[in-house]
Amino acid sequence: MSTYIQFAAIKFRNNMAYRFEYIMGILNTVLSFLVYWCIYKALYGGANEIDGITFSMVTTNFIISLGLTNAFSKNEMFLQDKIKQGTIANELLKPVNFKFRMLFEDLGDGFFKVVFNFLPAVIIAMLFTEMMPPAGIFGFVLCLVSAVLGYIVLWYISFIVQTLAFWLFNVWGLITIKNVIVNIFSGALLPLWFMPQPVLNIIKFTPFDSIFFTPVQLYLGQLQGYEILLNFGRQVLWIAILYFIGELLWNKGIKRLIVQGG
Amino acid sequence: MIIAKNLNKEFHNNIKAVNNLSFHINKGETVGLIGANGAGKTTLIKLISGLLKPDSGFVRIFEDNPLARKAKNGPFMGVVSGQRSSGTYDNGKGANTATLQEDLTVELNMELVKAIYRIPDDRYNKKLSKLTDALRLNSFMKYRVDQLSLGQRMRAEIAVVLLYEPELLILDEPFIGVDLIAKESIRQILQKMSKDKNTTIILTTHNVEEIEKICERVILIDKGSIVFNGSFDRIKYSHASINSLSAELTDKIPDMQDLPVTKYTIENKKITLWYDSKVISTKDLTAYILSQCKVKDLLIRKPTVEEIIRNIYEEDSE
Numbered sequence: 001m002s003t004y005i006q007f008a009a010i011k012f013r014n015n016m017a018y019r020f021e022y023i024m025g026i027l028n029t030v031l032s033f034l035v036y037w038c039i040y041k042a043l044y045g046g047a048n049e050i051d052g053i054t055f056s057m058v059t060t061n062f063i064i065s066l067g068l069t070n071a072f073s074k075n076e077m078f079l080q081d082k083i084k085q086g087t088i089a090n091e092l093l094k095p096v097n098f099k100f101r102m103l104f105e106d107l108g109d110g111f112f113k114v115v116f117n118f119l120p121a122v123i124i125a126m127l128f129t130e131m132m133p134p135a136g137i138f139g140f141v142l143c144l145v146s147a148v149l150g151y152i153v154l155w156y157i158s159f160i161v162q163t164l165a166f167w168l169f170n171v172w173g174l175i176t177i178k179n180v181i182v183n184i185f186s187g188a189l190l191p192l193w194f195m196p197q198p199v200l201n202i203i204k205f206t207p208f209d210s211i212f213f214t215p216v217q218l219y220l221g222q223l224q225g226y227e228i229l230l231n232f233g234r235q236v237l238w239i240a241i242l243y244f245i246g247e248l249l250w251n252k253g254i255k256r257l258i259v260q261g262g
Numbered sequence: 263m264i265i266a267k268n269l270n271k272e273f274h275n276n277i278k279a280v281n282n283l284s285f286h287i288n289k290g291e292t293v294g295l296i297g298a299n300g301a302g303k304t305t306l307i308k309l310i311s312g313l314l315k316p317d318s319g320f321v322r323i324f325e326d327n328p329l330a331r332k333a334k335n336g337p338f339m340g341v342v343s344g345q346r347s348s349g350t351y352d353n354g355k356g357a358n359t360a361t362l363q364e365d366l367t368v369e370l371n372m373e374l375v376k377a378i379y380r381i382p383d384d385r386y387n388k389k390l391s392k393l394t395d396a397l398r399l400n401s402f403m404k405y406r407v408d409q410l411s412l413g414q415r416m417r418a419e420i421a422v423v424l425l426y427e428p429e430l431l432i433l434d435e436p437f438i439g440v441d442l443i444a445k446e447s448i449r450q451i452l453q454k455m456s457k458d459k460n461t462t463i464i465l466t467t468h469n470v471e472e473i474e475k476i477c478e479r480v481i482l483i484d485k486g487s488i489v490f491n492g493s494f495d496r497i498k499y500s501h502a503s504i505n506s507l508s509a510e511l512t513d514k515i516p517d518m519q520d521l522p523v524t525k526y527t528i529e530n531k532k533i534t535l536w537y538d539s540k541v542i543s544t545k546d547l548t549a550y551i552l553s554q555c556k557v558k559d560l561l562i563r564k565p566t567v568e569e570i571i572r573n574i575y576e577e578d579s580e
Contacts, residue, residue, distance in 0.1 A: 006377040010370050017367055017404065075365075089313045090361070093339060096378050 003096060004104040011108030015116070022116050029070045029121035036062045037129050053193045056130040057220065063125050064143075064219060065188035065212040070121075071113035072151055074106050076158055076175045080165035088257065099250060103155060110151055135221025142228065143219040149235040150211040156242035157182065157207065163246065166253030187213045207238035263289040263430070263462055264310065268319035271305055271486075279305040280316070281486035289429075290460040292452075294473030294480045296571060302486040303466045304343075307434045310464070311341050323430065340428035342419050344438035361419050364408045368399060368418045371407060372425060379426040386425075393421045396447045412439035420448055424455070431455070433465045437472060445472075452476055470568040482574060490574050494567065501570045505544060508534045508561045509551055516554030521547070525576070536565070536573065 015022065037059065044055050079102075082088040091098045125131055134140035161178045165171045183189045185208035192200065192213050203209050214231045217223050223231055264287040271280040279302045287293055297303045308314040310321055324338070342361060362371050376386045394400055397417045402410060410418065416439055423431065431452075437445055453476060455461040467473055473480060474494055482490040490497065504524070511531045518526055523537040537547060544562060551557065565573070 003377050003380065007374070010366065010374055010377065014366050014370050017406075090311070090341060093312065094378050101378075 004100055007101050007104040008108030008111065011105045012112045015109065015112040022113075025070070025113065025117040026120050026124070029067055029117060030124050032066055032070065033063055033121065033125045033129065036066065051194070053191065056132045057193075058191055059130050060132045060220060061187065061191045061193075061213075061216050063122060063129065063131050064216050065186065067118045067121055067125075068114075068147060068150070068212055068215070069183070069188055071118040072110050072154055074109060074158075076162060077172065078102070079159075079162035080171050083165045083253075083257065092254070099159070099246070102159075103152075106155060107151070114147075132220065134219050139218055139221045143215045146210075146218055146232060146235060147215040149232070149239065150215055153207050153235060153238050153242065154182065154211045156239065156246050159246050160242065160249060163249040163253050166249075166256055182208060182211065185209065186211045187216070207242060210235045210238055263287060263291075263324060264464075265322045266310070266319070267321075269306075269309060269316045269321065270318045271309060271314060271316050278486050280309065282319070283483070283486065283488060284319075285481060285488060285491060287462060287464070289462055290456065291479060292456050292463040292465070292477040294477035295464060295466040295483065296468075296470060296473060296480060297466075297483040298468075298575070301483050303483060304434060305486075306483065307341075307343075307432055307464070307466065311339060311432055338428055339430045339432065340423035340426065341432045342416075342423050342434065342436050344416055344435040344440075361422050362407045362415070365406060367404055367406050368410070369403045371418065371422055375422050375425050381426060389425055389427075393424055393451075396451060397421050397444055413441055413444070416440050417444050417448075424451060427455070427459060427461070430462045431464070433463065435467055436465065437467060437469070449476055470571060474567055482571060484575055490571075497567060497570055497574075501565070501573070503539045504536060504565060504570070504573070505539055506534060506536050506563055506565055506569075507544070507547060507551070508532065509557050510559040512556040512558050514555055516551060521550070523547075524573070 040055065040058050040062070044050065044058075048054060079088075082091065088098075122131070126133075134143065157178065158175075161171060161174050164174060168174070185203050185206060187195075187209060192203065192209060195203065210231070214235060217231070218228070264285075266286075267284050269280050269283040270278070272278050281302075283302075283306065295303050295306065305314065309316055310323070312321075340361070363374060366374065372390060375381070381389075394403070397420065399417060399421055402414050402418070405414075407415065407418065416436065420433075420436060433452075436448070440448065449472075452463060452465075456463055463476070465473060465477060477494070479493050480490070480497065481488055492500075509532070511533065515528060515531075515533065518533070518535070521535070521537075522541045523535045526533060526535045535547070548560070548562070551560075
């Protein structure tokens with residue numbers, strides 16, 4: 001385990017070496033907040049709430065979702081490059097689990113970006129927007145924990161699409177489609193409160209709302225008692241299901257790779 | 263330690279890249295692989311390292327299949343490739359290995375290797391400072407790998423592999439873009455590793471001189487088959503009676519049709535004859551040439567290893 005923590009730490013420190021990049025990252029996130037803030041400001045047209053959803057709730061939703069989307073963005077062509085170049089076999093020769101190494105390295109990256117990109121951007125956003133403070137310290141801690149779980153859900157969705165590179169010539173198109181689906185169904189673009197009931201019923205059976213929407217709800221203190229457990233349970237369940245699918249595709253892909261050669 | 267038996271590998275275009283190849287490499291041996299472009303060197307390296315699966319035949323390393331070996335959890339194989347990506351996909355960034363991670367600094371790449379192979383702190387620090395000095399890594403230690411020049415990159419890549427001291431070291435064209443000073447220090451490190459740690463080294467290059475300095479044994483391959491497999495001394499010994507005679511002439515070219523020479527070339531007014539002194543003595547040949555034409559200059563010498571190897575290839579293709 002400590003080996004994998006070291007992988008995360010190495011990635012974290014690598015980011016430290018490139019300070020200019022993370023200042024630009026904060027700027028990028030703040031700018032996207034500003035664009036959304038302007039759009040929603042116009043949509044609300046001065047009204048305080050629509051369908052019982054206040055402007056500050058909406059603002060809080062997109063700041064957390066978009067902020068985490070930016071912080072969690074990564075190179076999704078990673079696996080395809082390794083597969084197409086044949087260097088994946090070299091990785092398999094190393095005495096560590098390649099998938100976990102990939103996950104922990106991305107966690108190191110993600111953690112860095114949450115601390116040095118997301119949090120500063122949120123603090124800046126709090127000054128010029130109507131973003132709400134967290135519903136108590138307990139809610140904030142729960143929000144952070146579920147954000148980590150949400151990241152792992154997002155990571156495995158990406159991993160599954162990436163493993164398709166074993167069969168497809170180029171997965172770039174699929175990754176783009178996947179990103180659009182995640183953006184819509186996770187509530188990052190349009191808060192799930194505004195989604196029509198039939199769509200919500202479908203989303204309930206997908207992993208997408210457990211990526212950003214669960215942390216948002218915890219932040220706002222909208223979940224109580226057993227609902228909190230239920231939502232955490234859904235996140236963990238989705239991680240387990242996605243892990244299983246990822247593992248299946250990975251093992252099939254590796255077999256195919258070994259049969260065909262690099 | 264490495265056994266390859268009846269290896270065959272054919273690519274989609276029906277070219278037999280490796281054709282019924284068998285050899286044996288003992289632990290601690292240093293072997294040079296020589297072959298022209300497209301002779302099958304890189305394919306063979308990929309078969310040995312487990313990057314490719316043979317169509318038939320097998321490779322065993324320490325009695326294992328290359329990929330199965332990994333489970334035994336140790337720094338057993340290191341592969342450095344100076345070749346640009348030769349797969350179906352080329353991102354133009356160069357070396358086609360997984361030894362370095364593009365987006366990490368050189369320093370953190372070293373630490374990554376330390377973490378992967380669980381190298382203890384004291385050994386890591388000692389080893390790192392040694393390699394940093396020998397390969398002059400200091401000037402670019404804090405740079406990201408994708409910012410390095412080709413030569414710097416090769417040095418970093420070699421340093422990373424030497425850091426974890428694999429039992430088997432495979433170097434495919436490792437000297438591309440590496441300057442003379444670094445080349446010399448790499449050579450010294452390799453010789454020391456082979457002597458002290460009994461590391462098995464397989465090295466490919468076009469440059470015979472480089473191989474001759476590092477390797478005891480040489481395997482020549484051509485069109486996927488072995489044409490020679492033995493020590494450098496054996497190459498020299500087996501061709502010890504081969505000589506070359508060059509003569510610069512002033513007028514006509516002599517009739518060489520009936521001479522028992524292995525081959526001859528004529529270039530303007532200069533002829534070069536390769537002959538076996540057991541078949542025709544140097545004295546007789548010289549006397550014949552001198553009697554046939556006016557000679558301005560005459561030179562008789564032993565061929566270099568490179569020339570011997572070129573001859574072996576030519577004999578093979580005849």
